[in-house]
Amino acid sequence: MSEKLDPKFPLRRPYKKPEMERVSLRPEEAVLGNCKSMAAAGPGGSSSCMSVGPCFTQGS
């Protein structure tokens, strides 16, 4: 016997268990907290960035 579909109850999609996916966020990049390049942020431009640590942690 073939089943007739009731238009009031359309065919349901099969149940799929929800899945959690982790999306990585890089806060140091997202908040513009670091030098973007070797030649940025601060008086002296590149010269100041060449000599300090955080500028090498580029936020590009």
Next chain:
Amino acid sequence: MQPEADLRRQKRERCAADTLTLRVGDVGVRIRSDDPHMKLYVQGAAESFLVSNGAADVEVTAAWGKLCQPANTSFVFDSGGLWRLSRELENHVFHLTSPMYGTLPYKRATFSPDFTCGEVLLERSYFDPRGPVDALEYPLDELLMMNLLAHGRGVEVHACGLEDTDGQGYLFLGHSGAGKTTTARLWQKAGGVRVLSDDRIILRSWAGATWMYGTPWHGEARLALPARTPLRQIFFLRHGNANEIVPLGGGEALARFLACSFVPFYSRSGLDFALAFFHQLIDSVPCAELRFVPEERAVELARVYAA
């Protein structure tokens, strides 16, 4: 032969002015110095975004000031790096420091609640008294733009954006190391392509379409064009063992957009706007993950998928 630093200084002095207007993402920012002893300039790719006329959405003045440690200030946000944000009355105040100079700010920028009016004070002792200054130097220029966009204008994303030979725009999002600059170079090799940026793209919606804009904040390839193009296809980049495209559902695409965007995390209304913007964008432009190996076949695959 003249040392490079001297040549740079001479170039800066040639371009120096009392007033400059930058136009990025169709947002005009005018900066003005009222001090006869302070001339202004912009450096690097930002030079291409200078305009000689046109209306400005934002007016900023620059002046020398005697800056001190912000006393008894409770900060709204601390970037953990170059800047902190506080509020004075309704105004936003950015305190910029450099590891080179310790905790004393070299710059203090105050903006009106909607960021359309501002004042930048620079600590004179930190700057070369002989030359002009880049008062909106990174990260202030990008922070200002991020906040302006969050007031209903658009969103800046961590992405490479390019215009293909048929005039349609492709957006490739990803964190540092995901392959944005590699992608830009691959498409350039394919020929006839205009790369708007290899690192930062502004997205705005108007006239029934979403537009991508180049920005001055480029990546390793230094690609930064003051131009726009309509957006046709969105890819989230991932290095793979083979070239493959996997369509993304709305929820996943939204989460990834948020992770690859520059939004004011301290502003509830700004975040609400960004989420609504991305929601609408995902409904209107196809989103997929592009797993790729750095070869020209990745370009062809993306074109065929988007067609």
